[in-house]
Each structure stands twice: as C-alpha cells, then as structure tokens.
Amino acid sequence: MLIRTHQDGFIHPLSSEITSPEVYATRRQLLRQWTAGAAAAGLSVWAQREAFAQGGGVAAKLAALPATQSQIQGAMTVEKLTSQQDATTYNNFYEFGTDKSDPARKAHTLKTSPWSIEVEGLVKKPTRFNLEDIMKWGAMQERIYRMRCVEGWSMVIPWIGYSLSDLIRRVEPLPSAKYVEFITQADPQTMPGLRGGYLDWPYVEGLRMDEAMHPLTLLTFGMYGEVLPKQNGAPVRLVVPWKYGFKSGKSIVKIRFVEKQPLVSWEKAAPQEYGFYSNVNPKVDHPRWSQASERRIGEGGLLDKKRKTLMFNGYEAQVASLYAGMDLAKNF
Template identity: 70%
Template sequence: MLIRNHESAFDHPHASEITPPAVYAQRRALLRQLAGGAAGAALASWAGRQALAQTGQAPGRLAALAGQRSSVAGAVTVEKITAYQDATSYNNFYEFGTDKADPARNAHTLKTRPWTVEVEGLVNKPRRFDIEELLKLSAQEERIYRLRCVEGWSMVIPWVGYSLAELIKRVEPQGSAKYVEFVTLADKATMPYVGSRVLDWPYTEGLRLDEAMHPLTLLAFGMYGEVLPNQNGAPVRIVVPWKYGFKSAKSIVKIRFTDKEPATAWNKAARHEYGFYSNVNPDVAHPRWSQATERRIGEDGLFSRKRKTLLFNGYEAQVGQLYAGMDLKKFY
C-alpha cells in the first residue's frame, strides 16, 4: 500500500513495491463503500460511470483542436471510443500523484504557455521550437488509438497530432543517431510530486530511431477534438500505440538524438519489471501479474470480463517487421 507523506520530501516506496494501481484503486473504492454498509451505493456508482461511457460525455471544455481523419495504415480503430470523462480522470502522471485520480485533481497548476521543445544531439539542425511553431509544422490528424497500460487496463482515445517523423525529418538526424530520448518537464513549483522517490526525475523515455520514425508514432497536441488536458500530457506528448502507456512521454521539453540506448525512467526504477522496448506482449508476464488479459475502462462495469491482450496491442501488421528476428521475451 502506498503511504503519502505530506511534507516537502515524499518518502515513497520503490516502484517494485507498489500495488498495481488499477487493482488498488478499484479495491479501495469498493471496500470504502462496503464498510459504510452501502453495497448498493457502490454498484450505483459503477452504474453511473457506465452511463457516462454510454453518452460519451462530449468534452467542450478546452480550446478546440480538430484534425482531418488520418490515412496512415492502422491509425483509426473502429472500436468504441472511451468516454472523455474516463480518459481525463483515470491517468498515470506521477508528477501530479500516484493515485489514478491525482493528475486530474492536481494538474491545474501546470503552466503550458510559454512552452518550448529543444531538439539536440546527433542532428544536423538542432534548434528550439516554440509550441505554436510545432503546432503548425504539419497538418493535424485525428487518430483513434488503443492505449494499453502495464497495470492491465486499456482505453480507446481519439488523439490529434501528426507523425513524429515530420519533426524528425526537419532536424536531419546524423548517420550515427540510433535512438531518440524524450525528456519531460520536472518543475517542483507546478508539479507537486516531482522529488518523490518513486522515480528519478525528470521523467525520461526513449525509442529506437526506426520506432520513432514509424508513421504510427504520434506527436500529439490534443484529444477528443480539443487541446490536451493538463493531466493527459499538455501541451505536447508522444503516443506510441503498440507499447505500454508509460513509453508515451508527456509534457515534453527536450528531444535528444543519441547513438546509445537512453536510460528510461521505469527501466531505471525497476529494470527486471520494465524493459526498454516495453512492447505489448501477452506472452511476457510482468513479475507480479499476467499481461494475457486487460480491462477496458468504462466497459461493462465492476464485474466485466477481461478481454485478451493482443500482441503489439493489435498493431502487429503495422509494426511487427521492426522486430523481425528479435527474441521478444529477452527484449521485453
């Protein structure tokens, strides 16, 4: 169980000691209801959540950011879209807290203007991009991606952005560049959990250059036809749909091209649990739980049956060739 310290320094356990948040949050909510003799109220709460999922609850809260429907192969799934309310209130963003509800509650402190993203390292044209410049760099597209998290839950979200490759081409990677590292904002003044001991800050992630150049890898600025909410990674994030969600870095401030595999946040925190590649693979179990099934958020309520997890999150036809000949159990 995670104990929160309200002093300036947060004494959190190591990542390997944390109960899977999806299981913990669900269990805690239900037990709290039952302890008060309100089993019926617990079921009613879940029924209300399902009603929100049925209506879709249109966003209409933030600045509009529309995109044309993407023509990239595999970029638009026909699965039912997760309700906006669920997608913006059930999040992993440890800079704002470790409970799933914390980011929506705490991320209002994040300041997204002014904002710049610096591109550096093994490129011929290193430079700093203003966020408004990035927004206009290429035509915005809507892409409906599955998002699968390592804790065993998933969503389907309509993102707005364009292929990260559009930015990469403009900075001209050198022949020696093999990897791309993403560095996110770590501002103690606006991110109350930066400095906690769960992770080494700032949060960093990385991809192989060919993964970063794949058309499905998205530089995202919005979702549901609006700009990104703070808790979902405003103002700019990466979305890599065939990898577990923690690979999709949020609130990016730096992109660095290197010739060596970059150290990443969760890999540093628990190397035996979170590999560099972190491709969705039902045959590779997390040390503390199976990855063979998943729970779709907003689907069929508290007692819903889990669905089978798909290799590469269902994007095998598009990305499987990137890993031809690799041992996917060794390179997890």
C-alpha cells in the same frame, strides 16, 4: 510475495499505490478478500474512483483543435471510443500523484504557456523551438488508437497530432543517431508528485530510430477534438500505440538524438519489471500480474469479463517487422 525494489535510493511503490484493486487482483484473490472481510474497503475505493470518472471530475471544455481523419494504415480503429470523461479522469501521470484520479484533480497547476521544446544531440539543426512553430510542422490528423496500460487496463482514444517523423526529418539527424530520447517537464512548483520520490525525475523515455520514424508514432497535441488537457500530457506528448502507455511521455520539453540506447525512467527504477522496448506482448507477464487480458475502461464493473490482450496491442500487421529476429521475451 510482493518485493519492494531498492535501487539508487528508489523504493518501488506497492501495487496498491500504483493502481486500483480491480486491475491487479484476480477474481480468486477478490473472493479471498471477501472471505476475510476486506473486500468492502477495496470496493469502496474502486467505487469512489469510478464515481469521479463518471461525474465528479468533469473538465471544462478546452479550445478546439481541428484535424482531418488520418489515412495512415492502422491509424483508425473502429472500436467504440472510451468516453472523454473516463479518458480525462482516470490517468497515470506520476508527476501529479500515483492515484488514477490525482492528475485530473491536481494538474491544473501545470503552466503550459509559453512552452518550447529543445532539440539537441546528433542532429544538423539543434535549437529550441516554440510550441506554436512545432504545431505547424505537420498536418493535424485525428487518429483513433487503442491504448494499453501495463497494469491491465485499456482505452480507445481519438488523438490529434502528426507523425513524429515529420519533426525528425526537419531537424536532420546525423547517421550516427540511433535512438531518440524524450525528456519531460519536472517542475516541483507545479507538479506535486515530484516530491513522492517514486522515480528519478525528470521522466525520460526513448525509442529506437526506426520506431520513432514509424508513421503510427504520433506527436500529439490534442484529443477528442480539443487541445490536450493538462492531466493527459499538455501541451505536447508522445503516443506510441503498440507499446504500453508509460512509453508515451507527457509534457515533453526536450528531444535528444543519441547513438547509444538511453536508460529510461522505469527501466532505471525497476529493470526486472520494465524493459526498454515495452511492446504489448500477452505472452510476457509483468512479475506481479498477467498481461494476457485487459479491462477496457468504461465497459462495466469490477467483475466483468476481461478481453484478450492483442499482440502489439492489435498493431502487429503494422509494426511486427520492426522486431524481426528479436527474442521478445528477453527484449521486453
């Protein structure tokens, strides 16, 4: 049974509103759908989205963003890259709608220039910084990261940016700062998804200070050798590769340093489904689907064999020490 969650006026969307059938349906469920005559409609929707990703949503080439290859341990997987086409047309960005094709179709309305980020809270140097200045604070690196969505799909993307720790050191956090909170753009004039009421906008995410300072945590300005497309979180976003994708906030406008753990958007909306840490852990299922396996976008169709989900999304050697002694089933 699917339970809809009501909290503070929030109605948790149905699985079909969040993701496509191939992600949340098991093969056995699909066979039952076929028997009942419902598979044709489900396959049609899936095919339409695949067609969009394979040709109907080609984005114009963006400005180049030069970068050197990262030398940080774990930053360069040798796995096959997801095609740029797939990575820029199959996205979660609820500010533009809940369908995977919505961001690529609708995000052209987002205004990314001028852009600034306000840094506030428990720091010695709180101020508002222009994007152009922030981009100069670290050496641009290309990093090839696995990205895992809580809904069961994954990609391998060459991101461009620098370690968030470079920015953090520059603003000099106070000893009392234990967490970093990220607030993203929420403009009803340019983001039609805000009218959907799925979340309490603006979108808020957060990391523990040691997670934010980890060298793999990337302040991101580009991908595939170009500046970020709007549908992927332009002009600046976070990428935390060992966590589920929703932890990597897009179109960031404010960074706040705080003492207490912030209440982040999905945890606030549905705490029984989304925890603060959201580390990729195949042993902890989402209440409505398994997290033990995943489908790599671009690796075949609806019934292709899935791959096994890796602990910490394959970054266990680099980040497991951050959670030593924690119960990762409770701190999910």
